[in-house]
Amino acid sequence: MNIFDWTSRWAIYKPNAIALEEFETGRKLSWKQLDLLAQYNAHFCSKTLKLGKGDRLAILAENSLELAVLFGMAQKTGIILVPLNYRLTPAELDYMLSNCAPMAIVYDTKFEDKLLACNSLPATMISMETLASMNDEALLSGKQVHFVNATLEGNDPVFLIYTSGTTAFPKGSIYTHQMLLWNSINTSLRLDLTSEDRSLNCAPSFHTGSWNVLLTPFWHHGAFTLLMRKFDARDVLNALEDFGMTIWWAVPTMLKMLAEEPQFEQLKLERLRYFIVGGEAMPIPLIELWHHKGILIRQGYGLTEVGPNVTSLSHEDAIRKQGSIGKPNFYYETRIVDEHGNDQPANVPGELLLKGPTVTPGYWQNPEATAETIVDGWFRTGDLVRADEEGYLYVVDRIKNMYISGAENVYPAEVEHRLRQHTTVDEVAIIGVPDEKWGEAGLAFVKLREGFGPNEEELKAYALQHLAKYKVPRQFIFLDALPKNDAGKIDRKKLRTMTQLEK
Secondary structure: OOOOOHHHHHHHHOOOOEEEEEOOOOOEEEHHHHHHHHHHHHHHHHHHOOOOOOOEEEEEOOOOHHHHHHHHHHHHHOOEEEEOOOOOOHHHHHHHHHHHOOOEEEEOHHHHHHHHOOOOOOOEEEEHHHHHHHHHHHHHHOOOOOOOOOOOOOOOEEEEEEEOOOOOOOEEEEEEHHHHHHHHHHHHHHHOOOOOOEEEEOOOOOOHHHHHOOHHHHHHHOOEEEEOOOOOHHHHHHHHHHOOOOEEEEOHHHHHHHHOOOOOOOOOOOOOOEEEEOOOOOOHHHHHHHHHOOOEEEEEEEEOOEEEEEEEOOHHHOOOOOOEEEEEOOOOEEEEEOOOOOEOOOOOOEEEEEEOOOEOOOEOOOHHHHHHHEEOOEEEEEEEEEEOOOOOEEEEEEHHHOEEEOOEEEOHHHHHHHHHOOOOEEEEEEEEEEEOOOEEEEEEEEEEOOOOOOOHHHHHHHHHHHOOHHHOOOEEEEOOOOOEOOOOOEOHHHHHHHHHHHO
16 A cells, blocks of 8 residues: 555545545445445556556546546556547647557547547557446456555656647646645645535546546545536536535636526525635626625635645635735745746736645656746746735736737736726636737727627726726727637637637
8 A cells, every 4th residue: 555545545444435426327436436446447457458657548538437446546556647638639639649658548439539530549448438337347246356556656647737838739747646645735724625525526637627626635535526527507506506515616607607597596505615716816796696695715826737726815805805816825835036036025026936845847758848947946837926915916917918018018917807897898808919009909809798789989998097008908809708718718829819810
């Protein structure tokens, strides 16, 4: 037994408690059953698939019990899981497969055609459906298999998680067993997690949030997780009530969709202690709406390469410090520096640097990106932040989102925040585009609230009341919906593509 094999511990402490359940099928696994299947899969992967510590096992699949079992297997064997984005094209997947060079791939059959269009497939391919049948047979027989856990070190990888970032090709962020452990410790200390907590996970399986915001900290604490294949507002809202969930994490758009469901007013959600919110600042009216229902909001910040649970804003400060990502979680060191590496005083923006046991050792097969991002042990986030006089952090913007208009730096996030306060605006995103006079100027993409029509001059006048003239977008484009990426955030790459197409 190695110290990273959490499943076997809970199989001893609470063998009959339900660890995981599938929403769509109602299938359940107790901790004892989960450990039995993790052992069975460890034996199968090592003896039949010939995988060992350090080998990559690619996964192209939605959330399921089988996917979770593979994580339990990875903690026993040292095999590295590589969850791939099933929404990508075969060409995009092909790059990742070529980069990580997996020995085998496990996939949902619904994605088989997409996989077969790739050129860099491993020799061994097995469907999740086949794995499910094998696991069901193992549970029915109750047959024990003999598997001796691999010896694991903290810096051994457990995941490769590909980040889209702003580069031409995604980077495979190495996520280690040590990161897994310390992320759980940081999370539990700030969120007061216990083995009695209950949550659901509907985030896509290729996203670090799906694994590491709550699922793996819950696993470490012996708590219950309901697995859902995808987000559906009605299903999630009902499940939060029916399963007596105590904590759930989401992005503001998801909480807005839940509040718009017809049954929102009727459901009491009495066991929910709070929501954990990330991705972007949550508007005050939406915070107040959930607070009125008795559910508190805790906002935070994280990224694939660090944590991901880096900061947390206490629910007591949700209104008073609206827009803040809170303060760093327990085992983090932070710096806010200018372009020369000098520490910035209060309320002066600078790049956020992070250090701690949850910082990635680097990017897979990419020493250049690793050396550029991790300097003297400090991870350069690429995020501009400021700290107020009380030490609360605020994200100003991504450094690469900033544009220069008439020699002045403009941070789109600041302008977007102001425009969202207008009564007609539902969502807004701003990018810098070439301008003959000023070098660059702002182009705003706006989704209006229902019942309102395009109002460019009104929005410009409103912005001019609250912002310096150089910050006010020169042009507004009104859309029925703003494109989102797989993390539920506004996809600025697609917005830039749209401007190029219009040219």
